[in-house]
Amino acid sequence: MTLPEATQSAGRKRARAKGTAATILRFLIVIVTTYLGLLAVTFFIGRVIPIDPVLAILGDRAPSHVVERTRELMGFNKPLYVQFYIYVRDALTGNFGTSVLTTNPVMTDIRRVFPATLELATVGTIIGSLFGVPLGVLAAVKRGSIADQIVRVVGLVGYSVPIFWLALLSLLLFYAKLRWVAFPGRIDIVYEYSFTPVTGLFLLDSLWQGQWDVFRDVFRHIILPASLLGYFSLAYISRMTRSFMLNELSQEYIVAARAKGLSETRIIWGHALRNAAVPLVTVIALSYAGLLEGSVLTETVFAWPGLGLYITNSLQNADMNAVLGGTIVIGSVFIAINILSDLLYRTLDPRTRAR
Numbered sequence: 001m002t003l004p005e006a007t008q009s010a011g012r013k014r015a016r017a018k019g020t021a022a023t024i025l026r027f028l029i030v031i032v033t034t035y036l037g038l039l040a041v042t043f044f045i046g047r048v049i050p051i052d053p054v055l056a057i058l059g060d061r062a063p064s065h066v067v068e069r070t071r072e073l074m075g076f077n078k079p080l081y082v083q084f085y086i087y088v089r090d091a092l093t094g095n096f097g098t099s100v101l102t103t104n105p106v107m108t109d110i111r112r113v114f115p116a117t118l119e120l121a122t123v124g125t126i127i128g129s130l131f132g133v134p135l136g137v138l139a140a141v142k143r144g145s146i147a148d149q150i151v152r153v154v155g156l157v158g159y160s161v162p163i164f165w166l167a168l169l170s171l172l173l174f175y176a177k178l179r180w181v182a183f184p185g186r187i188d189i190v191y192e193y194s195f196t197p198v199t200g201l202f203l204l205d206s207l208w209q210g211q212w213d214v215f216r217d218v219f220r221h222i223i224l225p226a227s228l229l230g231y232f233s234l235a236y237i238s239r240m241t242r243s244f245m246l247n248e249l250s251q252e253y254i255v256a257a258r259a260k261g262l263s264e265t266r267i268i269w270g271h272a273l274r275n276a277a278v279p280l281v282t283v284i285a286l287s288y289a290g291l292l293e294g295s296v297l298t299e300t301v302f303a304w305p306g307l308g309l310y311i312t313n314s315l316q317n318a319d320m321n322a323v324l325g326g327t328i329v330i331g332s333v334f335i336a337i338n339i340l341s342d343l344l345y346r347t348l349d350p351r352t353r354a355r
Contacts, residue, residue, distance in 0.1 A: 027339075031335070031339065034335055035332070035335060036088070038328065038331040038332070038335070039087065039088050039091055039328065040084070042324045042327050042328055042331075043083075043084055043087050043088075045324070046320055046324050047080070047083075091328055094107045095107070096110075096321055096322075096324065096325030096328070097321035097325070098321060099314065099319055099321055099322045100317065100318070100319040100321065100322075101313065101314055101317045101319045101322060102322075106321050106322050106325035106326075107325065109310060109322065110307065110310075110325060110326060110329055112200075113305055113306055113307050113309070113310045114200075114306070114307050114329065115197075115199065115200025115201055116186055116200070116299075116304060116305050116306035116307075117292060117295060117299070117304075117306035117307040117308060118200075118201065118292070119200075119201045119202065119203060119204075119222070120222060120225060120226055120229065120291075120295060120298075120299070120304060120306060121229065121288060121291035121292045121295060122288075123203075123222055123226035123229075123230070124225075124226045124227075124228075124229030124230040124233055124291050124295075125229075125230070125233055125284065125287060125288040125291055126230070127226060127227055127229075127230025127231075127233070127234070128229070128230040128231070128232070128233025128234040128236075128237050128287060129233070129237060129284055131230070131234050131238075132233065132234040132235075132236070132237030132238040132241060133237060133238070133241050133273075133280070135151045135154070135234070135238040135241075136151070136237065136238040136239065136240065136241025136242040136244075136245060137241060137242075137245055137268065137269075137273060138151060139151035139152065139238065139241075139242040140241070140242045140245030140246045140249060141245070141249075141268060143246065148242075151238055151242070152239075152242075154234075154235070154238070155234075155235040155236075155238050155239045156235075157235070158231055158232050158234060158235025158236075159232075159235050159236075163228060163229075163232060163297050163298060164297045164298075164300075164301055166228060166231075167225070167228055167297070167298060167301040167302065168301060170224055170228060171184070171224070171301070171302075174224055175224070181220055181221070181223060181224045182217065182220040182221045183221075184221075184301070184302045184303040184304070185221060185302075185303050185304070185305075186202065186218070186221055186222070186304060186305055187202060187214070187217060187218055187221060188217050188221075190217075191213070191214050191217055195211065195214050202214070202218040202222075203215065203218055203219065203222065206218055224302070225295075225298050225299075225301075225302040225304055228298060229291050229295060229298055232291075233287045233288075233290075233291060236283070236287050236290075237280075237283060237284060237287055240279075240280065240283045241276065241280060241283075244276035244279055244280060245268075245272055245273065245276050247276075248271075248272040248273075248275050248276050249268075249272055253271065254267060254271065254272060257271055278345060279345070281341060281344050281345060282341045282342075282344075282345055285337050285338070285340065285341035285344070286337070286338070286341065288337060289333065289334045289337040289338065292330060292333055292334070292337075293330045293331075293333075293334055295308045296308035296309070296311065296312055299312075300312055307326055307329070307330065310322065310326060311323055311326040311327070314326070
């Protein structure tokens with residue numbers, strides 16, 4: 001290699017390194033800004049709501065000097081910017097205060113209830129993806145047909161029907177009438193004290209420990225609420241899959257593949273869906289994040305001991321430490337899933353890495 005060529009090669013490497021560093025820096029700035037925005041919103045919500053956190057802890061009949069002393073110890077007598085600094089510092093270390101309702105540290109309660117929400121949302125997303133993607137492909141391939149209209153109506157119902165109403169009807173039919181599913185809750189009381197979970201994901205733990213009777217019981221409890229969440233996830237995933245597939249099926253490479261005599265099955269599943277899968281990853285990830293943060297009503301109806309029910313009970317008891325702590329955790333998970341989906345998108349689509 002000549003000296004000019006070596007110089008040019010070194011220059012290109014430095015340019016690529018600078019471009020990568022700039023991309024990483026922008027990425028970090030977006031993450032930090034988004035998380036600070038989340039903390040700022042939750043902080044000011046906690047300050048503007050008409051609930052005094054000190055009185056929520058001490059009660060309305062506490063002596064005034066005790067109230068003032070507690071307010072001083074909690075830092076509520078300090079300037080607002082100092083309170084926000086303390087709030088951010090504590091949140092970054094996982095310190096969300098103590099729950100008035102349980103008297104436990106909020107983070108301890110969240111570690112206990114979050115696996116239930118994670119398991120419910122994961123099963124719901126799996127169900128929504130397994131059925132939503134094929135239905136979306138079918139609707140795109142059969143555009144304008146009866147099958148397309150049925151899929152679109154199924155999706156429309158999923159968007160329109162309130163989930164709590166559908167949950168109550170499902171309980172009435174599948175539990176009260178048909179007895180196909182178990183009573184609301186996560187596990188039968190027979191196994192509640194004999195089964196020792198490790199990860200907090202009951203399906204995974206019971207399988208790992210070989211307790212098939214516990215697995216069947218947990219499955220009978222989770223299948224109905226997870227199917228409802230999966231149905232609402234299916235409505236979103238099937239619609240987006242149909243849109244992506246219609247776009248891919250209109251591309252020139254599909255015409256070229258048909259001209260070469262490739263089978264329709266290979267064209268649809270091997271070429272069109274493969275290219276549509278790149279943005280579809282983001283759709284499924286966002287659907288998963290939506291189920292993690294939006295399963296409050298489902299958990300309430302089915303008495304599912306997850307983060308949604310925990311936040312609901314805390315809100316009803318004016319336990320703002322628990323409410324804000326749970327909100328921050330859900331927001332953090334949403335940010336993390338968005339980041340992960342963006343990284344997957346860049347990995348699967350080389351064109352995004354080039355920009």
